[in-house]
Amino acid sequence: MLLNVNGVVAEIPRAWQEESLLSVLREHLGLVGTKYGCGVGVCGACTVHVGGEARRSCLTPVAACAGAPVVTIEGLAGPGGALHPVQAAWLAEAVPQCGYCQAGQIMSTVALLRRNPAPDDAAIDAALAGNLCRCGTHQRIRRAVRRAAGERP
Amino acid sequence: MKRRTFLSAAAGLSVSFLAGCALPVIPRRPAPSAAGAHAWIRHHEGRYALYLPRVEMGQNIATAMKQVACAELGAAWDRVNVILPATSDIGPVRATVGSESVRDFAVPLAQACATLRDALAAGRTEGHIDARPYPLEALRAFRADAGAAAGPPALVQGEAIVRGEALYVADVRRPGMVFGRVLRAPASPELAARPLGYDAAAARAEPGFVALVRDPLLRQGRSEGVGIVARTPGALDRIESALAVRWHVDGGFTQATIDAALDLAPRLARGALAKTVRRGCIDRAARWDVDLAIDVPLAAHGAIEPRAAVAEFGSDGRLQLWVGSQDVFYQRDVMARRLGLENDRIVVTGCRVGGAFGGKTICTVELEAAVLARAAARPVKVQWTRAQEFRFGFHRPPSRHRLRARLEDGRLSQWWHAFSSSHILFTNAVVPPWLQHVTDLIGDDGVARGAALPYRAAAQRTEFDLVRLPVLTGPWRGLGAGPNALAIESAIDECARAANADAVAFRIAQIEEPRLARVLQCAAAAAGWGHKPAPAADRRVGRGVACGTYKGTSHAAVVADVEVDASGRLRVTRLVCAHDCGRVINPDQVRAQCEGNLVWGLGMVIADALPVASSRVAADSFADAPIPRIGDVPPMEILLVDAGDAPSGAGETAIVAAAGAIANAVRDATGHRPTRFPVAAGDLRTLPA
Ligand code: FES
Numbered sequence: 001m002l003l004n005v006n007g008v009v010a011e012i013p014r015a016w017q018e019e020s021l022l023s024v025l026r027e028h029l030g031l032v033g034t035k036y037g038c039g040v041g042v043c044g045a046c047t048v049h050v051g052g053e054a055r056r057s058c059l060t061p062v063a064a065c066a067g068a069p070v071v072t073i074e075g076l077a078g079p080g081g082a083l084h085p086v087q088a089a090w091l092a093e094a095v096p097q098c099g100y101c102q103a104g105q106i107m108s109t110v111a112l113l114r115r116n117p118a119p120d121d122a123a124i125d126a127a128l129a130g131n132l133c134r135c136g137t138h139q140r141i142r143r144a145v146r147r148a149a150g151e152r153p
Numbered sequence: 154m155k156r157r158t159f160l161s162a163a164a165g166l167s168v169s170f171l172a173g174c175a176l177p178v179i180p181r182r183p184a185p186s187a188a189g190a191h192a193w194i195r196h197h198e199g200r201y202a203l204y205l206p207r208v209e210m211g212q213n214i215a216t217a218m219k220q221v222a223c224a225e226l227g228a229a230w231d232r233v234n235v236i237l238p239a240t241s242d243i244g245p246v247r248a249t250v251g252s253e254s255v256r257d258f259a260v261p262l263a264q265a266c267a268t269l270r271d272a273l274a275a276g277r278t279e280g281h282i283d284a285r286p287y288p289l290e291a292l293r294a295f296r297a298d299a300g301a302a303a304g305p306p307a308l309v310q311g312e313a314i315v316r317g318e319a320l321y322v323a324d325v326r327r328p329g330m331v332f333g334r335v336l337r338a339p340a341s342p343e344l345a346a347r348p349l350g351y352d353a354a355a356a357r358a359e360p361g362f363v364a365l366v367r368d369p370l371l372r373q374g375r376s377e378g379v380g381i382v383a384r385t386p387g388a389l390d391r392i393e394s395a396l397a398v399r400w401h402v403d404g405g406f407t408q409a410t411i412d413a414a415l416d417l418a419p420r421l422a423r424g425a426l427a428k429t430v431r432r433g434c435i436d437r438a439a440r441w442d443v444d445l446a447i448d449v450p451l452a453a454h455g456a457i458e459p460r461a462a463v464a465e466f467g468s469d470g471r472l473q474l475w476v477g478s479q480d481v482f483y484q485r486d487v488m489a490r491r492l493g494l495e496n497d498r499i500v501v502t503g504c505r506v507g508g509a510f511g512g513k514t515i516c517t518v519e520l521e522a523a524v525l526a527r528a529a530a531r532p533v534k535v536q537w538t539r540a541q542e543f544r545f546g547f548h549r550p551p552s553r554h555r556l557r558a559r560l561e562d563g564r565l566s567q568w569w570h571a572f573s574s575s576h577i578l579f580t581n582a583v584v585p586p587w588l589q590h591v592t593d594l595i596g597d598d599g600v601a602r603g604a605a606l607p608y609r610a611a612a613q614r615t616e617f618d619l620v621r622l623p624v625l626t627g628p629w630r631g632l633g634a635g636p637n638a639l640a641i642e643s644a645i646d647e648c649a650r651a652a653n654a655d656a657v658a659f660r661i662a663q664i665e666e667p668r669l670a671r672v673l674q675c676a677a678a679a680a681g682w683g684h685k686p687a688p689a690a691d692r693r694v695g696r697g698v699a700c701g702t703y704k705g706t707s708h709a710a711v712v713a714d715v716e717v718d719a720s721g722r723l724r725v726t727r728l729v730c731a732h733d734c735g736r737v738i739n740p741d742q743v744r745a746q747c748e749g750n751l752v753w754g755l756g757m758v759i760a761d762a763l764p765v766a767s768s769r770v771a772a773d774s775f776a777d778a779p780i781p782r783i784g785d786v787p788p789m790e791i792l793l794v795d796a797g798d799a800p801s802g803a804g805e806t807a808i809v810a811a812a813g814a815i816a817n818a819v820r821d822a823t824g825h826r827p828t829r830f831p832v833a834a835g836d837l838r839t840l841p842a
């Protein structure tokens with residue numbers, strides 16, 4: 001099967017076709033920015049975009065992605081590696097502590113802002129309710145989302 | 154000697170410490186040695202390499218240490234490259250625990266940088282020099298204006314995080330690497346367990362099967378392990394099902410076993426508890442003005458990164474190990490002992506850790522990876538599943554508290570705090586039962602942390618019992634300080650009520666430590682303590698305060714506002730925290746640590762608990778052991794008090810005030826004193842269910 005990840009089409013060998021999208025991204029393609037946190041869809045660390053929608057890659061069989069382009073945290077930056085506005089906002093607000101959850105937070109935020117370019121706090125909280133952070137970066141995440149949306153952080 | 158090898162390998166100037174000079178860099182473990190203090194800071198052709206002697210796990214210590222180095226060297230930010238070292242790069246340093254990094258490592262680092270700066274200024278560019286013990290006043294990095302002009306520096310590895318670059322142990326990939334897992338009985342490793350049988354043929358028939366590994370080293374506690382190795386991570390699940398191991402488990406327990414073991418009433422009826430923190434003489438018979446029982450349950454760390462390790466043996470038998478551990482050198486020492494290797498045949502590389510909170514202090518998954526790699530003769534990656542994290546990791550011990558106080562003229566006169574808990578520093582995840590009889594003679598400073606009352610009272614008695622439980626317990630952010638402070642500050646709040654006094658004024662009148670009184674005043678003023686939040690028609694609102702000192706040197710006070718609706722749903726609406734950890738190097742990141750601790754305090758009140766059933770921790774996912782979500786986290790305001798005292802810890806301080814403030818706010822809003830945590834909506838409900 002063929003998988004389109006971050007605009008690059010890769011052949012997925014048979015031995016990897018029964019795997020989750022998460023496992024293929026990390027261990028076959030070496031795109032390790034997407035994280036394993038729970039494996040059952042409740043932490044959000046593995047969030048990627050499949051066909052433009054935020055998805056939990058731990059629960060998504062890679063075989064289900066044959067027709068849909070996949071975008072991971074590594075694919076957010078623009079030409080020449082310019083940071084995506086959400087990534088830039090994350091740095092401006094110094095969001096990360098350990099950083100392990102942050103790829104998922106950022107991917108969920110990019111999907112949110114695509115649906116709702118000016119989310120209020122309730123919309124932010126609802127969109128990110130499934131992205132756990134144990135370090136307690138939530139207040140900064142909210143600020144970074146507002147900043148990325150062009151609002152006052 | 155290693156130092157010479159290092160010198161011949163690098164043309165440049167480096168600084169290290171002489172063993173024996175009066176600097177607190179000599180680790181308690183492993184034992185100090187002359188060869189032990191290798192260079193942390195090195196210069197080569199106008200650039201500097203900072204080999205971080207601490208583990209980076211989200212406290213952003215890499216950033217703070219780089220600030221110290223830049224300030225002291227007078228170097229631009231981009232001239233210093235921070236490297237997370239392997240055990241072969243620097244001399245042994247002790248574990249990254251207890252919020253000690255700035256306090257104990259920043260000053261020696263600054264001294265090393267000052268030595269290097271002065272040597273370069275004197276025209277020296279090659280060789281190796283020993284760090285000079287410059288006095289604190291002579292160091293530039295700790296002047297009040299050290300970093301002020303530059304504003305908050307970019308986080309070290311911050312850009313790599315938002316770009317998703319490989320930073321964590323599970324991101325390590327090696328040529329020919331395969332994936333491993335160690336299967337165990339679904340029971341606490343405190344119970345002896347062994348496999349009765351399994352279907353090896355079915356496992357071998359699964360696509361991707363690499364090896365089935367039986368090795369006595371795979372035992373964790375008393376639980377024997379069966380190792381499986383596969384070509385892909387997903388194949389591990391299929392092989393595990395096909396193998397269908399049947400287990401024998403000796404004995405069993407339930408939550409009731411733990412409740413009975415910790416029950417304080419029979420312990421107090423027998424007389425004094427085994428360990429005393431304060432041994433004042435109190436009158437046990439007379440009536441108490443406040444008498445409170447507080448129960449704090451077993452709780453997980455819940456780091457989003459599950460434990461992981463990658464191990465690879467070279468053809469010469471050398472072991473390379475990548476870890477996400479708070480104690481990189483300890484991992485090496487354990488490998489050496491358990492695998493029978495010389496230290497210099499093992500290189501352990503510490504990766505950025507995806508949250509640890511005390512949980513990544515011992516050797517578990519690392520040994521599993523090494524044993525499987527040796528058996529499979531391939532590099533092996535092992536990452537625990539979330540279910541393994543709950544079942545085979547250790548947790549915050551539950552504790553039961555009974556607090557009694559007597560007042561005289563509106564002041565505390567007698568204080569009696571008795572509690573029972575399980576081991577923290579002498580964790581049962583490492584210490585076998587026979588040895589625990591010995592450690593129990595010493596006590597457990599981790600359990601006692603934060604138990605001493607920070608207020609004046611003529612007679613004080615604080616005592617506790619340690620009970621080895623059938624579940625694994627150990628260090629958790631702040632060790633005993635979080636639960637102990639929650640209990641103490643709940644009782645002090647009741648004392649203020651009994652005295653008919655304002656909760657802030659009552660505390661300030663009796664606080665021993667002026668710095669603690671100062672943060673309390675500061676938090677109260679910032680929160681507008683005198684003006685209670687406006688009442689609302691459809692919900693009860695309340696405000697609470699708490700404060701505390703961590704490890705004798707850092708101080709925090711928190712004011713919390715809450716709302717409770719008729720169904721008992723609790724919402725924290727605002728947290729204000731004042732924090733004093735002495736001289737601050739990076740205010741923004743100290744604030745970040747405070748925010749983290751406030752969220753942990755919130756978690757202690759609304760979420761943290763692990764279910765126990767069928768002889769094990771009965772949680773498989775975050776659904777069974779929730780942590781606060783973004784919608785639970787209120788706006789937080791942090792005020793840093795920096796009066797120039799020596800730098801102390803920020804990583805665990807505010808946890809001593811956050812939970813208590815929220816609990817006291819719940820009491821204020823509802824009239825109900827939370828005594829069992831996490832607070833259940835049912836306890837706060839005014840409507841029939
Ligand atoms: S790893 Fe996919 S949601 Fe947790």
Ligand code: FES
Nearest residue numbers: 098099133134135
């Ligand atoms: S930054 Fe550590 S889990 Fe979110």
